[in-house]
Amino acid sequence: xxxxxxxxxxxxxxxxGILVVANPFSRNPLVSALxxxxxxxxxxxxxxxxxxxxxxxxxxxxxxxAVIVLFLFVLMLVDLKEEVKKKIKLFALITGIIGSxxxxxVFILTILYSxxxxxxxxxxxxxPSELGKTLFIKGEFLLPFEVISLLLLIAIVGAIYxxxxxxxxxxxxx
Amino acid sequence: xxxxxxxxxxVSAILFAAGLFGAIARRNLLIILLSVELMLNAANxxxxxxxxxxxxxxxxxxxxxxxxxxxxxxxxxxALVVSIYRRFKAISSEDLTTMKL
Numbered sequence: 028x029x030x031x032x033x034x035x036x037x038x039x040x041x042x043x044g045i046l047v048v049a050n051p052f053s054r055n056p057l058v059s060a061l062x063x064x065x066x067x068x069x070x071x072x073x074x075x076x077x078x079x080x081x082x083x084x085x086x087x088x089x090x091x092x093a094v095i096v097l098f099l100f101v102l103m104l105v106d107l108k109e110e111v112k113k114k115i116k117l118f119a120l121i122t123g124i125i126g127s128x129x130x131x132x133v134f135i136l137t138i139l140y141s142x143x144x145x146x147x148x149x150x151x152x153x154x155p156s157e158l159g160k161t162l163f164i165k166g167e168f169l170l171p172f173e174v175i176s177l178l179l180l181i182a183i184v185g186a187i188y189x190x191x192x193x194x195x196x197x198x199x200x201x
Numbered sequence: 202x203x204x205x206x207x208x209x210x211x212v213s214a215i216l217f218a219a220g221l222f223g224a225i226a227r228r229n230l231l232i233i234l235l236s237v238e239l240m241l242n243a244a245n246x247x248x249x250x251x252x253x254x255x256x257x258x259x260x261x262x263x264x265x266x267x268x269x270x271x272x273x274x275x276x277x278x279x280a281l282v283v284s285i286y287r288r289f290k291a292i293s294s295e296d297l298t299t300m301k302l
C-alpha cells in the first residue's frame with residue numbers, strides 16, 4: 028500500500044515539477060506557479076509517508092499559504108503580455124538540458140553505487156514532540172532559531188525598502 | 202518491494218534537475234525564482250528522507266530552517282522583481298544589461 032502511494036505521489040511531484048519549468052502548452056507564469064503548488068502538495072504527501080507530520084503541515088502552511096500567494100500577487104502586478112510570447116532560445120535550451128541531465132546523472136549514479144544506509148535498524152518515528160525537544164531543549168539549535176527570527180526581521184525591512192516607491196522613482200545618477 | 206531511501210533520493214535528484222533546467226534555460230525572472238523554490242523543495246525531500254532512515258530528528262530541524270529561509274528568499278526576490286519592473290518595465294533577465302560595456 029505504501030509503495031503504491033509512494034509511486035503515485037512521486038510521479039505527481041516529478042510531472043508537476045517538470046511542467047513548472049517547461050510547459051509545452053502555456054508560457055504563462057501563473058500556470059507554472061499553480062503547478063508548483065501541485066509539486067508542493069505531493070511533496071507534503073511524501074513527507075507524511077516519511078512520518079514527518081510537522082514538516083508536512085509547515086510545508087503546506089508556508090508554501091501554499093504564503094509563498095505561492097505572494098507569487099500570485101506579484102504576477103497580478105506585473106504586465107506579462109509580451110514576456111509570454113518570447114520563446115526559449117535554442118542555445119539556452121541545449122545548455123539547460125545538458126547541465127540538468129548531467130547533474131541528475133551524477134546524483135543518480137552516486138545514489139545507485141553507494142546504496143546509502145543499507146542496514147537501517149531503527150527508523151525515526153516522526154513524533155513532533157521529538158522534533159520540539161531537539162529544537163529547544165537540547166540547546167544545539169537554540170541560537171540558530173533566534174538568528175532565524177532576526178533574519179526574518181531583516182527580510183521584512185529589506186523587502187519594504189527595496190520595493191518602496193521613493194527608492195525607484197528617482198534617476199540612477201541623482 | 203519496499204520503498205527505501207534511494208527511491209526518495211532519486212525523486213529528489215529528478216526534481217532538483219528540473220529546477221536547475223528552469224534556472225538555466227528560462228529568462229523570466231519569476232520562473233527563475235519558481236525554479237529555485239523547486240530546487241529547495243528537492244533538497245528538503247532528501248533531508249527528510251535521510252532523517253527518517255537515520256533515526257534522528259536533526260534532518261527535520263534542518264528542513265524547518267530551510268523552509269524559513271525559502272520564505273525569506275521569496276520575499277526579497279519578489280521585492281527585487283517589483284523594483285526591476287518599475288525601473289526597466291521588463292522582467293526578462295536578458296533585458297537587464299545596464300552594466301554591459
